[in-house]
Amino acid sequence: MGRKLLLEHANVPEIHTYQVYRAKGGYSAVEKALKMTPDEVMEEVKKSGLRGRGGAGFPTGMKWSFLDRKSEKPRYLVCNADESEPGTFKDRYVMEKIPHLLIEGLICSSFALGSNTTFIYIRGEYKWIVGILEKAIAEAKNAGFLGKNILGSGFNLEIYVNNGAGAYICGEETALLESLEGKRGNPRMKPPFPAISGLYGSPTVVNNVETLAAVVPILNLGGDEYAKIGIGKSTGTKLISACGNIKKPGVYEIDLGLPVYEFLNSDEYCGGIRDGHRLKAVIPGGSSVPILPADLFYKNIKGEERNMSYESLSDGGFVSGSMLGSGGFIAMDETVCIVRNTWTFARFYHHESCGQCSPCREGTGWMEKVLHRLEFGHGHMHDIDLLVDVAKKIEGNTICPLGDAAAWPVAAAIRHFREEFEYHVTHADKVKNSRLAHLDDYKKELVLL
Amino acid sequence: MEIPVTDIKFSDEKLAKVKEIMGRYPEGRSKSALLPVLHIAQKQFGNWLSVPVMDYVASLFQIKPIEVYEVATFYSMYNMKPVGKCFIEFCQTGPCMCSGVEDIMEYTEQKLGIKMGETTRDERFTIKGVECLGACGYAPMAQIGEYYYENLTKEKIDKIIDLFGKDDFNPDHKYDI
Ligand SMILES: Cc1cc2nc3c(=O)[nH]c(=O)nc-3n(C[C@H](O)[C@H](O)[C@H](O)COP(=O)(O)O)c2cc1C
Ligand code: SF4
Ligand code: FES
Numbered sequence A: 001m002g003r004k005l006l007l008e009h010a011n012v013p014e015i016h017t018y019q020v021y022r023a024k025g026g027y028s029a030v031e032k033a034l035k036m037t038p039d040e041v042m043e044e045v046k047k048s049g050l051r052g053r054g055g056a057g058f059p060t061g062m063k064w065s066f067l068d069r070k071s072e073k074p075r076y077l078v079c080n081a082d083e084s085e086p087g088t089f090k091d092r093y094v095m096e097k098i099p100h101l102l103i104e105g106l107i108c109s110s111f112a113l114g115s116n117t118t119f120i121y122i123r124g125e126y127k128w129i130v131g132i133l134e135k136a137i138a139e140a141k142n143a144g145f146l147g148k149n150i151l152g153s154g155f156n157l158e159i160y161v162n163n164g165a166g167a168y169i170c171g172e173e174t175a176l177l178e179s180l181e182g183k184r185g186n187p188r189m190k191p192p193f194p195a196i197s198g199l200y201g202s203p204t205v206v207n208n209v210e211t212l213a214a215v216v217p218i219l220n221l222g223g224d225e226y227a228k229i230g231i232g233k234s235t236g237t238k239l240i241s242a243c244g245n246i247k248k249p250g251v252y253e254i255d256l257g258l259p260v261y262e263f264l265n266s267d268e269y270c271g272g273i274r275d276g277h278r279l280k281a282v283i284p285g286g287s288s289v290p291i292l293p294a295d296l297f298y299k300n301i302k303g304e305e306r307n308m309s310y311e312s313l314s315d316g317g318f319v320s321g322s323m324l325g326s327g328g329f330i331a332m333d334e335t336v337c338i339v340r341n342t343w344t345f346a347r348f349y350h351h352e353s354c355g356q357c358s359p360c361r362e363g364t365g366w367m368e369k370v371l372h373r374l375e376f377g378h379g380h381m382h383d384i385d386l387l388v389d390v391a392k393k394i395e396g397n398t399i400c401p402l403g404d405a406a407a408w409p410v411a412a413a414i415r416h417f418r419e420e421f422e423y424h425v426t427h428a429d430k431v432k433n434s435r436l437a438h439l440d441d442y443k444k445e446l447v448l449l
Numbered sequence B: 001m002e003i004p005v006t007d008i009k010f011s012d013e014k015l016a017k018v019k020e021i022m023g024r025y026p027e028g029r030s031k032s033a034l035l036p037v038l039h040i041a042q043k044q045f046g047n048w049l050s051v052p053v054m055d056y057v058a059s060l061f062q063i064k065p066i067e068v069y070e071v072a073t074f075y076s077m078y079n080m081k082p083v084g085k086c087f088i089e090f091c092q093t094g095p096c097m098c099s100g101v102e103d104i105m106e107y108t109e110q111k112l113g114i115k116m117g118e119t120t121r122d123e124r125f126t127i128k129g130v131e132c133l134g135a136c137g138y139a140p141m142a143q144i145g146e147y148y149y150e151n152l153t154k155e156k157i158d159k160i161i162d163l164f165g166k167d168d169f170n171p172d173h174k175y176d177i
Helices: A018-023 A028-033 A038-048 A060-065 A090-097 A099-113 A127-142 A173-180 A209-221 A223-228 A260-265 A294-298 A310-314 A338-352 A358-375 A381-394 A402-426 B012-022 B030-044 B051-061 B065-072 B094-098 B101-112 B154-164
Strands: A075-081 A115-122 A158-163 A204-208 A237-244 A250-255 A279-283 A328-333 B086-091 B125-130 B142-144 B147-149
Touching (some): A018 A099, A028 A099, A038 A060, A038 A099, A038 A209, A038 A223, A075 A173, A075 A209, A090 A099, A099 A115, A115 A127, A158 B030, A173 A204, A204 A209, A209 A237, A237 B094, A260 A294, A279 A402, A328 B094, A338 A358, A338 B094, A358 A381, A358 A402, B030 B065, B086 B101
Parallel strands (some): A237 A328, B086 B125
Antiparallel strands (some): A237 A250, A279 A328
């Protein structure tokens, strides 16, 4: 069995209650942190090598150190619980199952950053989880871990849950802050970065749910011990939400560096592709990262086995690699039509574009339309290059990274599965309204492993 | 479904809740409560945000109505037109598609005799395809009212249509399907 730092007690009955969580050693990290100085807490996080679990993988300790401490304004910590990247459902698991872990992480992190009011911005659709979190907050307050002068340390903290209302873009940190101010979720131009001018123009840190929860085991173990787990610069454990055509979809905690083969095929994790089918492609880190055909998923271009880490999954760059991203792991078998799948993603990004920049607003619409045309049998050969061209024109030309996130999956799907797109043109009658892939027809030899 | 304009007013209890939420934010920043309050308003006033409802919310915040309209129209969870009492929102993004949600959606359309985006004549059901709801591992799935219904099958759809079409259907309750 793999090591569990976050989910060790996730299946203990009633672990969502304060009493059971406390009996299992919960809130010991807060007790520890409040006996340290804020700088010492930050130092442990730096030493741990923790990297942001929301998708970008930016070192958390470094991000915290950018926070403007000289400002006269109050400082804010905001927890990003917007979780809307297709394939990603890990933050929800933590908040539903073991909400006190997040609250504990928030208290320790707020102390380190000097935030006296901390917000959890949660996606609007997770309505019932708001209740779970608010109950946990009330329990923690009752036990003296929130409110004024926590454990006699002189540190005050209130945590509030603020729900969004259905907008993927509000996961982007500056759009989130706009939304939290009660406005449309339009991303802001950077700089200034939130660390200087964020919520209400105050210095602000935005971190993902899992990142903040990980501060608990970091303080309990010590940053140095935490850093020993994992591989190279990918330290610690990571939650992976696995879905698609696998035997055991769900949320798994892995040591970073776990071989990808083991993650996909062992019974401890995904349990392999469903019976009678074979792996066709994997999107390892949420819909925004490049898709990989089975062979390039298992091994990089040099023939070395890949493992689940930031570095190994991105080995090969955009030509032959992908990214760990948010940990939204989507495995597809040979029945999945790549064109149709890519079309649903393009529709998603078009729907979610905030509309501020024309390359993103118009480009995502174009990509959706052209992919629809191909999938429904009205496409032309030159449409395929048109898609590549549109994707290129969006990439790098927008205010926020949603434009890139929309462009990359389309570009990667065409790069690795061009024949399948071409087949949709040459055999338009056959593909029309057919939901399945047409593998047997075009006899593309898949590398079977 | 239309509520007379004079009846668009929160109860004292709801109003207290609204004030409490507004008070969470610093001086002069109570607009931060707009999204949560619009959720409360939508729920209270027939599951959609009519112009008079949005105007009422604007008056509570002492902001211009346009500031409420521009926010309400940005977010997909605010309904800009009436929906049925049982509003079934199927996730139709990639991972759910791989897991067969399209068959389930088609089955539901046939069973109710309406297309995605439509409401049944008796105003009991509205069905819609939406984008990823963060339940990709438990696909096919749909959000109905406050809760998610996951690992859907045609049998489960039969049960949902049977149970949720009844007069006593409560969208705030999690049913065991
Ligand atoms: C379009 C878009 C959507 C995003 N959605 C999320 C999200 O749902 N949750 C999240 O934690 N980060 C999301 N991010 C990343 C955030 O902008 C930010 O980097 C993150 O919250 C930082 O936290 P971390 O350093 O702990 O990962 C998104 C970014 C973009 C560009
Ligand atoms: S890239 Fe797209 S989502 Fe991001 S700011 Fe521009 S239009 Fe909005
Ligand atoms: S793709 Fe359907 S819930 Fe995520």
